[in-house]
Amino acid sequence: MTRTSMLATTNGATARRAHPQDSQYLTFLLRNEMFAIGILNVKEILEYGMLTSVPMMPEFIRGVINLRGSVVPVVDLGARFGGKPCDIGKRTCIVIMEVSSDDGQQDIGVVVDSVSAVLDIPASDVEPAPAFGARIRADFIDAMGKIDGKFVIILNVGKVLSVDELAMLGQVSETAQAG
Numbered sequence: 001m002t003r004t005s006m007l008a009t010t011n012g013a014t015a016r017r018a019h020p021q022d023s024q025y026l027t028f029l030l031r032n033e034m035f036a037i038g039i040l041n042v043k044e045i046l047e048y049g050m051l052t053s054v055p056m057m058p059e060f061i062r063g064v065i066n067l068r069g070s071v072v073p074v075v076d077l078g079a080r081f082g083g084k085p086c087d088i089g090k091r092t093c094i095v096i097m098e099v100s101s102d103d104g105q106q107d108i109g110v111v112v113d114s115v116s117a118v119l120d121i122p123a124s125d126v127e128p129a130p131a132f133g134a135r136i137r138a139d140f141i142d143a144m145g146k147i148d149g150k151f152v153i154i155l156n157v158g159k160v161l162s163v164d165e166l167a168m169l170g171q172v173s174e175t176a177q178a179g
Contacts, residue, residue, distance in 0.1 A: 027116040034152045041157045048092040074109035081136040099161045121145040
């Protein structure tokens with residue numbers, strides 16, 4: 001099974017906080033730490049490649065890809081979380097997500113080290129996000145899910161991929177590079 005056929009495209013998916021009745025999550029690895037996102041946020045999974053870099057973008061914007069004629073920005077989650085960019089390997093892939101913005105829906109790709117699986121996490125195994133102690137911003141964490149006795153960070157895709165915040169950070173980076 002190829003990575004692109006692992007998931008069916010979800011029509012009408014929007015980036016939103018996970019609701020208790022949502023129990024399916026796409027899990028993936030980033031720097032040997034497992035993260036999860038609600039499956040309704042995911043459109044498809046692509047092999048890493050065919051990226052075009054864009055000058056004067058923040059470090060966490062890897063570039064853009066052509067997805068069936070549409071330009072899709074690609075965010076490196078490792079760099080977005082304040083660390084170094086992801087190392088590209090054989091299992092590195094781009095997860096395409098649909099996020100809401102003031103202008104409607106926008107597709108954004110995220111680079112991850114590898115996709116693990118689609119898992120059911122019952123609401124009883126989902127705990128509130130910790131106020132501190134994580135290696136990423138607290139507002140990026142929607143909740144903590146328990147899988148086989150271990151915690152997985154369930155991301156708030158709306159915050160991590162906030163189109164407005166990404167645009168603002170891009171303008172700040174552009175101003176800093178110009179000055």
